[in-house]
Amino acid sequence: MKLCVTSTGRDLDSTVDFHFGRAPYFLIVNTDTMAFDVVENTEQGTGRGAGISAAQMILDKSAAAVLTGVIGPHAFHALKLAHVEIYEGLSVSDTVRAAVEKFKKEEYRESLEPSGGIGRGRSFRGGR
Amino acid sequence: MDAEALEIIHQRPIETPLIAITGGKGGVGKSTVAVNIAEALVQSGYRVALADADVDGPDDHILLNIPLRNPLDVTCTLPLIVDAKCTRCRQCVDTCRRHALFQPKDSSPILIGECIGCEACILVCPSDAIERGERTVGKTYKSEMEYLTLFTGELVPGVEESSFVVNALKNRVLNEAKDSDIIIIDTSPGAHCNVINALKGSNEAFAVTEPTPLGVHDLNIILKLLQILHIKASIILNRSDLPGVRGQIEFVSKTYDANISVEIPMDDLLVKSYVKGVPVVRMYPEAESSKGISRLSKEIAAKYIK
Numbered sequence: 001m002k003l004c005v006t007s008t009g010r011d012l013d014s015t016v017d018f019h020f021g022r023a024p025y026f027l028i029v030n031t032d033t034m035a036f037d038v039v040e041n042t043e044q045g046t047g048r049g050a051g052i053s054a055a056q057m058i059l060d061k062s063a064a065a066v067l068t069g070v071i072g073p074h075a076f077h078a079l080k081l082a083h084v085e086i087y088e089g090l091s092v093s094d095t096v097r098a099a100v101e102k103f104k105k106e107e108y109r110e111s112l113e114p115s116g117g118i119g120r121g122r123s124f125r126g127g128r
Numbered sequence: 129m130d131a132e133a134l135e136i137i138h139q140r141p142i143e144t145p146l147i148a149i150t151g152g153k154g155g156v157g158k159s160t161v162a163v164n165i166a167e168a169l170v171q172s173g174y175r176v177a178l179a180d181a182d183v184d185g186p187d188d189h190i191l192l193n194i195p196l197r198n199p200l201d202v203t204c205t206l207p208l209i210v211d212a213k214c215t216r217c218r219q220c221v222d223t224c225r226r227h228a229l230f231q232p233k234d235s236s237p238i239l240i241g242e243c244i245g246c247e248a249c250i251l252v253c254p255s256d257a258i259e260r261g262e263r264t265v266g267k268t269y270k271s272e273m274e275y276l277t278l279f280t281g282e283l284v285p286g287v288e289e290s291s292f293v294v295n296a297l298k299n300r301v302l303n304e305a306k307d308s309d310i311i312i313i314d315t316s317p318g319a320h321c322n323v324i325n326a327l328k329g330s331n332e333a334f335a336v337t338e339p340t341p342l343g344v345h346d347l348n349i350i351l352k353l354l355q356i357l358h359i360k361a362s363i364i365l366n367r368s369d370l371p372g373v374r375g376q377i378e379f380v381s382k383t384y385d386a387n388i389s390v391e392i393p394m395d396d397l398l399v400k401s402y403v404k405g406v407p408v409v410r411m412y413p414e415a416e417s418s419k420g421i422s423r424l425s426k427e428i429a430a431k432y433i434k
Binding site for chain 1: 221224225226227228229230231232233235238240241242
């Protein structure tokens with residue numbers, strides 16, 4: 001299956017990134033062959049809606065599942081609408097490769113409800 | 129800012145003088161000053177419209193002890209995507225700066241995030257597949273007394289579109305205040321977009337401050353904003369006898385060529401009237417604070433009311 005893992009870098013030996021919408025890279029890994037595509041998160045620093053735009057980016061790459069640390073409610077909603085499976089709670093010190101191996105051993109359980117996450121994103125609004 | 133932009137910013141449909149009470153800092157007494165200037169003008173026989181543009185927490189009606197009446201909803205656009213017309217081109221999704229729209233495969237886009245009603249999606253849609261829905265973001269009110277009409281803007285708690293409410297309030301005041309001799313607008317603290325919207329078109333803005341380091345800091349910011357907007361600025365120094373940084377206030381005053389138009393000392397009578405919900409100029413006309421505010425109101429009337 002095509003699994004999207006949030007990553008701090010561009011290859012399988014990069015450390016994972018914990019936050020779905022604000023991750024610098026998404027690695028779309030074929031869990032059978034370990035071949036992967038790199039998607040740079042161009043909206044990482046956006047004011048609002050980073051999670052939704054990240055969901056759109058990885059949907060365009062036909063990812064069937066997402067493995068990340070935590071995912072906000074908007075992105076959760078979007079991915080559910082697109083029938084993308086969501087797995088949260090990866091270990092922050094793992095490499096992408098190690099995370100995918102754990103995933104293959106079924107160490108992660110699918111998230112069926114939003115865990116809360118951050119959701120309101122980063123605000124550009126100063127004051128009121 | 130160039131002259132043409134300034135002209136557009138400040139244009140308004142009626143000639144009634146518009147005076148803003150502002151000040152970068154919260155809690156310096158803007159609303160107390162605004163309500164008392166309005167009341168003092170009424171005492172001088174003028175018909176006054178007071179607009180409470182602190183839409184996150186309007187409280188002029190509390191200071192005047194009058195109920196909010198004649199509510200009107202303030203709405204902003206909510207995009208409604210018509211699935212039958214949508215060609216799945218996704219231009220709306222890519223255009224939305226808030227990333228509020230999401231397009232699952234083989235479906236029309238769905239609004240998931242926080243829409244601010246900018247209508248960019250409607251503009252770019254090549255197949256007219258997005259209709260204008262409405263979402264209520266606040267209310268405006270109009271409470272009439274004999275010579276004073278209070279207009280109030282109120283934002284729905286938790287909603288971000290404060291400038292929509294300020295603009296709606298401003299429009300209502302300008303459309304319904306034709307019979308008033310003068311409009312006083314009480315802005316929120318800060319120097320952000322809804323303060324700017326409240327200040328637009330003012331003949332003069334009075335920045336209320338106090339002689340504290342925070343007061344000086346925020347006075348500097350609001351006077352800079354007024355300079356950018358080319359609005360004549362004056363200072364109202366509240367709690368003027370606080371043992372504070374008076375010299376720094378005077379320095380900022382000189383820097384921006386904004387006179388200290390009145391000093392209001394700390395005044396027990398002002399506090400007593402505040403607790404009672406009665407403007408001090410009505411309850412204790414002999415109080416030091418009342419005398420200063422009444423004098424300033426007469427100067428404002430002489431200068432702006434024809």
